[in-house]
Amino acid sequence: MANGQWYPPEWPDRVRALAAGELTPAAPRPAATVMLLRDTPDTGAGPEGPEGHGAGPEAHGPGPEVHMLRRSASMAFAGGAYAYPGGGVDPRDDDHHVRWAGPPRTAWAARLGVDEAAAQAIVCAAVRETFEEAGVLLAGPTPDTVVGDTTGDDWEADRVALVAREVSFAEFLDRRGLVLRSDLLGAWARWITPEFEPRRYDTFFFVAVLPAGQRTRDVSTEADRTVWIRPRQAAERYDRGELLMMPPTIATLRQLDGTATAADALAAAASRDLTPVIARARLEDGELVLSWPGHDEFTKHIPVGGTA
Numbered sequence: 001m002a003n004g005q006w007y008p009p010e011w012p013d014r015v016r017a018l019a020a021g022e023l024t025p026a027a028p029r030p031a032a033t034v035m036l037l038r039d040t041p042d043t044g045a046g047p048e049g050p051e052g053h054g055a056g057p058e059a060h061g062p063g064p065e066v067h068m069l070r071r072s073a074s075m076a077f078a079g080g081a082y083a084y085p086g087g088g089v090d091p092r093d094d095d096h097h098v099r100w101a102g103p104p105r106t107a108w109a110a111r112l113g114v115d116e117a118a119a120q121a122i123v124c125a126a127v128r129e130t131f132e133e134a135g136v137l138l139a140g141p142t143p144d145t146v147v148g149d150t151t152g153d154d155w156e157a158d159r160v161a162l163v164a165r166e167v168s169f170a171e172f173l174d175r176r177g178l179v180l181r182s183d184l185l186g187a188w189a190r191w192i193t194p195e196f197e198p199r200r201y202d203t204f205f206f207v208a209v210l211p212a213g214q215r216t217r218d219v220s221t222e223a224d225r226t227v228w229i230r231p232r233q234a235a236e237r238y239d240r241g242e243l244l245m246m247p248p249t250i251a252t253l254r255q256l257d258g259t260a261t262a263a264d265a266l267a268a269a270a271s272r273d274l275t276p277v278i279a280r281a282r283l284e285d286g287e288l289v290l291s292w293p294g295h296d297e298f299t300k301h302i303p304v305g306g307t308a
Contacts, residue, residue, distance in 0.1 A: 003238055003239050003240075003241055004239075004241050004242065004244045004245055004250075005238075005244075005245070005246075005247065005250070005298065011196065011290075011302075012288070015196050015281045015290055016288060016302075017196070018196040019281055019282075019288055023196060025195035025196070025200070026197070026198060026200045027200070028193055028200035028201055029088050029089065029201050029202065030088070030118060030125070030201075030202050031086060031087060031088045031089060031125065031201040031203040032086055032087075032089070032123070032125040032126035032129060032203065032204050032205075032206060033084045033085065033087075033126070033129070033204075033205055034086060034126050034129070034205075034206045034207070034208050035084050035188065035205065035208070036066065036067040036085065036130060036134060036136060036208055036216065037064040037066055037067075037208070037209055037265055037266075038064060038065055038067070038210040038228065038262055039065075039262050039263075040065055062260070063230055063231070063232070063256075063257070063259055063261075064230070064256075064259065064262040064265065065228040065229055065230050066084070066228070066229065066230070066231055066256060067134060067210075067226065067227070067228055068082045068083065068084060068227050068229060068234065069084070069085060069133065069134075069222070069225070069226050070082050070083075070225040070227070071222060072224045080244050081245055081246055081249070082227075082234070082244065082245050082249060083249050084205075084249070085129055085132075085134045086125075086126070086129045086130075086133070086203070087129045087132075087133070088125070089121045089122060089124075089125045090121075090125065090168070090169070092169070092170065093120065093121035093124035093125050093169060094117040094121040095168055095169075095170040096120075097170045097174070098169065098170040098173060098180060099170070099173045099174065099178060099180060100120075100180050100182065101140075101142075101144075101179040101180065101181050101182065101183065102143070102180075102181055102182030102183030102184070102185075103182055103183060105119055105120050108120070108182065112187060112204060112274065113274060122204050123180070124169050124180065126206045126208075127139065127181075127182075128162060128169045130208070131150070131159060131162065132159060132162055132163050132219075133222070134217065134219070134226070135150055135151070135155075135159065135215075135216060136150065136210060136211065136214050136215075136216055137150050137178075137211075138180070138181050138184040138185065138211065139176075139178040140178060140179060141178060143181070146184070146212075146214075147213075147214070148211070148213030148214065149214065150214060151215070151217065158175075158176070184208050184209070184211070184266075185206045185207070186206060186207045186208070186266045186267075186268075186269025186270060186272075187204060187206055187269055187272065187274055188205045188206055188207050188252060189204075189205040189251070189255070189272065189274065190202070190204050190205070190274045190275070190277065191203050191205070191247075191248040191251075191277045191278070192276050192277070193278075194278065195279075195281075196281065202276070203248065204274075205248065207256075207265050207266055207269050208266065209262040209263060210262070231253040231254070231256040231257045232257045234253050235250060235254055247292055247295060247298045251277075251292075277292055277293065277294065277295065278292075280292075286303070287301045287302060288301075288302040289301055289302070290302060
Protein backbone atom coordinates (compact mmCIF):
# COMPACT_ATOMS: atom_id res chain seq x y z
CA MET A 1 0.00 0.00 0.00
CA ALA A 2 1.28 3.47 -0.84
CA ASN A 3 2.16 5.73 2.06
CA GLY A 4 0.63 9.15 2.68
CA GLN A 5 3.29 11.32 1.04
CA TRP A 6 1.69 14.39 -0.47
CA TYR A 7 2.73 14.49 -4.11
CA PRO A 8 0.86 16.87 -6.47
CA PRO A 9 0.34 15.74 -10.08
CA GLU A 10 2.05 18.82 -11.54
CA TRP A 11 5.41 18.11 -9.90
CA PRO A 12 6.88 15.88 -12.66
CA ASP A 13 6.36 18.53 -15.33
CA ARG A 14 7.79 21.22 -13.08
CA VAL A 15 10.81 19.06 -12.21
CA ARG A 16 11.46 18.47 -15.93
CA ALA A 17 11.17 22.19 -16.63
CA LEU A 18 13.63 22.97 -13.83
CA ALA A 19 16.09 20.36 -15.08
CA ALA A 20 15.83 21.78 -18.60
CA GLY A 21 16.54 25.31 -17.41
CA GLU A 22 13.05 26.46 -18.36
CA LEU A 23 11.95 27.36 -14.83
CA THR A 24 13.30 30.20 -12.71
CA PRO A 25 13.05 29.31 -9.01
CA ALA A 26 11.08 31.71 -6.84
CA ALA A 27 12.78 33.19 -3.80
CA PRO A 28 11.63 31.41 -0.61
CA ARG A 29 9.77 33.45 2.00
CA PRO A 30 10.68 33.03 5.69
CA ALA A 31 8.12 31.05 7.68
CA ALA A 32 7.72 29.26 11.00
CA THR A 33 5.71 26.31 12.26
CA VAL A 34 5.33 24.91 15.77
CA MET A 35 5.07 21.32 16.96
CA LEU A 36 2.98 21.94 20.06
CA LEU A 37 3.36 19.08 22.57
CA ARG A 38 1.52 17.98 25.68
CA ASP A 39 1.93 15.20 28.23
CA THR A 40 -1.18 13.12 28.94
CA PRO A 41 -2.20 9.83 30.52
CA ASP A 42 -2.10 6.78 28.23
CA THR A 43 -5.22 7.82 26.30
CA GLY A 44 -5.61 10.89 24.09
CA ALA A 45 -7.22 12.07 20.88
CA GLY A 46 -6.50 10.53 17.49
CA PRO A 47 -7.70 11.67 14.08
CA GLU A 48 -11.11 9.99 14.47
CA GLY A 49 -11.81 11.53 17.87
CA PRO A 50 -12.85 15.03 18.93
CA GLU A 51 -10.07 17.36 19.96
CA GLY A 52 -9.12 16.81 23.59
CA HIS A 53 -11.03 13.54 24.15
CA GLY A 54 -10.23 9.83 24.00
CA ALA A 55 -10.30 8.12 20.61
CA GLY A 56 -9.63 4.44 21.12
CA PRO A 57 -6.63 2.13 21.20
CA GLU A 58 -4.40 3.81 18.65
CA ALA A 59 -4.06 6.83 20.94
CA HIS A 60 -2.38 4.68 23.61
CA GLY A 61 1.37 4.55 24.14
CA PRO A 62 4.27 6.38 25.74
CA GLY A 63 5.49 9.88 25.08
CA PRO A 64 3.83 13.23 24.45
CA GLU A 65 1.13 14.05 21.94
CA VAL A 66 1.54 16.62 19.16
CA HIS A 67 -1.14 18.99 17.92
CA MET A 68 -1.85 18.78 14.19
CA LEU A 69 -4.20 20.45 11.72
CA ARG A 70 -5.65 18.95 8.58
CA ARG A 71 -5.44 21.49 5.80
CA SER A 72 -8.78 22.10 4.07
CA ALA A 73 -9.22 20.12 0.88
CA SER A 74 -9.93 23.39 -0.93
CA MET A 75 -6.44 24.73 -0.18
CA ALA A 76 -4.35 25.20 -3.32
CA PHE A 77 -1.23 23.90 -1.58
CA ALA A 78 -1.27 20.52 0.23
CA GLY A 79 -5.04 20.37 0.62
CA GLY A 80 -6.04 17.49 2.90
CA ALA A 81 -2.55 17.10 4.37
CA TYR A 82 -1.85 17.08 8.09
CA ALA A 83 0.54 19.78 9.32
CA TYR A 84 1.35 21.94 12.35
CA PRO A 85 0.20 25.49 13.11
CA GLY A 86 2.37 27.93 11.20
CA GLY A 87 2.72 30.34 8.34
CA GLY A 88 4.75 33.05 6.71
CA VAL A 89 6.47 35.94 8.46
CA ASP A 90 4.42 39.14 8.70
CA PRO A 91 6.50 42.16 7.58
CA ARG A 92 5.81 43.68 11.01
CA ASP A 93 7.14 40.66 12.94
CA ASP A 94 10.59 42.31 13.05
CA ASP A 95 9.17 45.40 14.80
CA HIS A 96 11.90 46.49 17.22
CA HIS A 97 9.21 47.48 19.75
CA VAL A 98 8.07 43.90 20.36
CA ARG A 99 8.13 43.00 24.07
CA TRP A 100 10.65 40.17 24.42
CA ALA A 101 11.78 37.63 27.05
CA GLY A 102 14.10 34.66 26.89
CA PRO A 103 17.30 34.31 24.86
CA PRO A 104 18.27 37.63 23.26
CA ARG A 105 17.89 38.22 19.55
CA THR A 106 21.64 37.79 19.09
CA ALA A 107 21.41 34.24 20.46
CA TRP A 108 18.45 33.43 18.22
CA ALA A 109 20.28 34.88 15.21
CA ALA A 110 23.23 32.59 15.88
CA ARG A 111 20.96 29.58 16.42
CA LEU A 112 18.89 30.13 13.28
CA GLY A 113 21.74 31.26 11.06
CA VAL A 114 20.14 34.59 10.13
CA ASP A 115 20.54 38.23 11.13
CA GLU A 116 18.90 39.64 14.27
CA ALA A 117 15.92 41.22 12.51
CA ALA A 118 15.15 37.99 10.66
CA ALA A 119 15.58 35.97 13.87
CA GLN A 120 13.05 38.11 15.70
CA ALA A 121 10.62 37.93 12.79
CA ILE A 122 10.86 34.12 12.64
CA VAL A 123 10.38 33.68 16.39
CA CYS A 124 7.51 36.18 16.39
CA ALA A 125 5.90 34.35 13.48
CA ALA A 126 6.12 31.07 15.39
CA VAL A 127 4.40 32.52 18.47
CA ARG A 128 1.88 34.59 16.50
CA GLU A 129 0.86 31.74 14.17
CA THR A 130 0.41 29.35 17.09
CA PHE A 131 -2.02 31.83 18.64
CA GLU A 132 -3.76 32.53 15.33
CA GLU A 133 -4.19 28.88 14.31
CA ALA A 134 -4.48 27.07 17.64
CA GLY A 135 -5.47 29.71 20.19
CA VAL A 136 -2.35 29.02 22.26
CA LEU A 137 -0.18 31.96 23.32
CA LEU A 138 3.47 31.65 24.36
CA ALA A 139 3.57 34.96 26.23
CA GLY A 140 3.10 36.21 29.76
CA PRO A 141 2.81 39.32 31.94
CA THR A 142 6.44 38.87 33.09
CA PRO A 143 9.52 37.09 31.69
CA ASP A 144 8.87 34.07 33.94
CA THR A 145 5.08 33.71 33.66
CA VAL A 146 2.69 32.69 30.91
CA VAL A 147 -0.99 33.46 30.41
CA GLY A 148 -3.23 30.68 31.68
CA ASP A 149 -6.39 31.03 29.60
CA THR A 150 -6.99 32.52 26.14
CA THR A 151 -10.56 31.33 25.50
CA GLY A 152 -12.66 34.41 26.27
CA ASP A 153 -14.45 36.61 23.74
CA ASP A 154 -11.89 39.37 24.18
CA TRP A 155 -9.05 36.98 23.36
CA GLU A 156 -10.92 35.74 20.32
CA ALA A 157 -11.41 39.31 19.10
CA ASP A 158 -7.67 39.90 19.39
CA ARG A 159 -6.90 36.65 17.56
CA VAL A 160 -9.23 37.58 14.70
CA ALA A 161 -7.64 41.04 14.47
CA LEU A 162 -4.20 39.44 14.18
CA VAL A 163 -5.37 37.05 11.47
CA ALA A 164 -6.87 40.00 9.54
CA ARG A 165 -3.58 41.92 10.02
CA GLU A 166 -5.53 44.77 11.62
CA VAL A 167 -2.93 44.90 14.39
CA SER A 168 0.68 43.80 14.54
CA PHE A 169 1.88 41.25 17.06
CA ALA A 170 3.88 43.97 18.82
CA GLU A 171 0.74 46.10 19.18
CA PHE A 172 -1.20 43.13 20.50
CA LEU A 173 1.43 42.40 23.15
CA ASP A 174 1.65 46.07 24.15
CA ARG A 175 -2.10 46.39 24.61
CA ARG A 176 -2.19 43.22 26.71
CA GLY A 177 0.91 44.11 28.70
CA LEU A 178 2.57 40.84 27.69
CA VAL A 179 6.07 39.77 26.74
CA LEU A 180 6.86 37.16 24.10
CA ARG A 181 8.41 34.09 25.80
CA SER A 182 11.06 33.05 23.29
CA ASP A 183 12.45 30.62 25.88
CA LEU A 184 9.33 28.48 25.46
CA LEU A 185 10.41 27.62 21.91
CA GLY A 186 13.09 25.25 20.73
CA ALA A 187 14.35 25.31 17.13
CA TRP A 188 14.05 21.78 15.72
CA ALA A 189 14.57 21.75 11.93
CA ARG A 190 14.70 23.88 8.80
CA TRP A 191 13.18 22.88 5.46
CA ILE A 192 13.08 24.91 2.25
CA THR A 193 10.39 24.33 -0.37
CA PRO A 194 11.81 22.69 -3.53
CA GLU A 195 12.98 25.03 -6.29
CA PHE A 196 10.31 23.78 -8.71
CA GLU A 197 7.42 24.95 -6.48
CA PRO A 198 5.91 28.31 -7.49
CA ARG A 199 5.30 29.27 -3.83
CA ARG A 200 8.37 28.63 -1.73
CA TYR A 201 9.04 28.93 2.00
CA ASP A 202 12.15 28.79 4.14
CA THR A 203 10.45 27.20 7.14
CA PHE A 204 11.85 26.84 10.65
CA PHE A 205 10.25 24.09 12.72
CA PHE A 206 10.00 24.70 16.47
CA VAL A 207 8.84 22.62 19.43
CA ALA A 208 6.91 24.05 22.38
CA VAL A 209 5.06 22.66 25.39
CA LEU A 210 1.38 23.49 25.80
CA PRO A 211 1.27 26.02 28.67
CA ALA A 212 -0.56 24.97 31.83
CA GLY A 213 -4.18 26.13 31.79
CA GLN A 214 -4.29 26.72 28.04
CA ARG A 215 -5.96 24.47 25.50
CA THR A 216 -5.95 24.34 21.73
CA ARG A 217 -9.01 25.41 19.79
CA ASP A 218 -10.19 24.55 16.28
CA VAL A 219 -10.03 28.12 14.97
CA SER A 220 -7.84 28.00 11.87
CA THR A 221 -9.61 29.11 8.70
CA GLU A 222 -7.15 26.97 6.69
CA ALA A 223 -7.95 23.68 8.46
CA ASP A 224 -11.02 21.47 8.66
CA ARG A 225 -9.85 19.26 11.56
CA THR A 226 -7.53 19.47 14.54
CA VAL A 227 -6.15 16.52 16.47
CA TRP A 228 -3.84 15.53 19.29
CA ILE A 229 -1.93 12.37 18.43
CA ARG A 230 1.32 10.70 19.43
CA PRO A 231 4.03 11.02 16.77
CA ARG A 232 4.47 7.26 16.41
CA GLN A 233 0.75 6.71 15.84
CA ALA A 234 0.61 9.49 13.25
CA ALA A 235 3.66 8.06 11.47
CA GLU A 236 2.14 4.56 11.44
CA ARG A 237 -1.05 5.92 9.88
CA TYR A 238 1.03 7.80 7.31
CA ASP A 239 2.87 4.55 6.48
CA ARG A 240 -0.50 2.83 5.91
CA GLY A 241 -1.60 5.63 3.59
CA GLU A 242 -4.30 6.82 5.99
CA LEU A 243 -2.88 10.26 6.77
CA LEU A 244 -1.56 12.58 4.08
CA MET A 245 1.57 14.60 4.94
CA MET A 246 4.34 16.56 3.31
CA PRO A 247 7.93 15.28 3.74
CA PRO A 248 8.92 17.82 6.45
CA THR A 249 5.90 16.86 8.57
CA ILE A 250 6.43 13.11 8.57
CA ALA A 251 10.21 13.56 8.95
CA THR A 252 9.83 15.70 12.08
CA LEU A 253 7.21 13.33 13.50
CA ARG A 254 9.66 10.45 13.21
CA GLN A 255 12.30 12.57 14.94
CA LEU A 256 9.92 13.27 17.84
CA ASP A 257 9.21 9.57 18.36
CA GLY A 258 11.06 8.28 21.38
CA THR A 259 10.98 11.47 23.46
CA ALA A 260 9.68 10.57 26.91
CA THR A 261 8.02 13.90 27.73
CA ALA A 262 7.22 17.22 26.11
CA ALA A 263 9.91 18.87 28.25
CA ASP A 264 12.46 16.33 27.01
CA ALA A 265 11.66 17.23 23.41
CA LEU A 266 12.07 20.93 24.17
CA ALA A 267 15.42 20.29 25.84
CA ALA A 268 16.59 18.13 22.92
CA ALA A 269 15.93 20.97 20.48
CA ALA A 270 19.08 22.80 21.61
CA SER A 271 21.31 20.19 19.97
CA ARG A 272 19.31 19.74 16.78
CA ASP A 273 21.03 20.36 13.43
CA LEU A 274 19.38 23.24 11.55
CA THR A 275 21.14 22.67 8.24
CA PRO A 276 18.42 23.44 5.63
CA VAL A 277 16.83 20.47 3.90
CA ILE A 278 15.86 21.13 0.29
CA ALA A 279 14.78 18.74 -2.44
CA ARG A 280 17.11 18.21 -5.40
CA ALA A 281 16.25 17.05 -8.93
CA ARG A 282 18.82 15.33 -11.16
CA LEU A 283 18.87 13.33 -14.41
CA GLU A 284 20.09 9.76 -13.86
CA ASP A 285 19.82 6.72 -16.18
CA GLY A 286 16.97 8.15 -18.18
CA GLU A 287 15.00 9.23 -15.12
CA LEU A 288 14.53 12.43 -13.19
CA VAL A 289 15.34 11.63 -9.58
CA LEU A 290 13.79 13.82 -6.90
CA SER A 291 15.44 13.49 -3.49
CA TRP A 292 15.69 15.17 -0.11
CA PRO A 293 19.26 14.90 1.23
CA GLY A 294 19.35 12.81 4.37
CA HIS A 295 15.79 11.56 3.88
CA ASP A 296 15.92 8.66 1.45
CA GLU A 297 12.31 7.60 2.08
CA PHE A 298 11.04 10.56 0.04
CA THR A 299 13.05 9.84 -3.13
CA LYS A 300 10.94 9.79 -6.31
CA HIS A 301 11.93 8.43 -9.73
CA ILE A 302 10.21 10.21 -12.61
CA PRO A 303 10.53 8.75 -16.14
CA VAL A 304 11.71 11.32 -18.67
CA GLY A 305 8.74 12.11 -20.87
CA GLY A 306 6.43 10.00 -18.73
CA THR A 307 4.53 10.31 -15.48
CA ALA A 308 5.59 9.69 -11.88
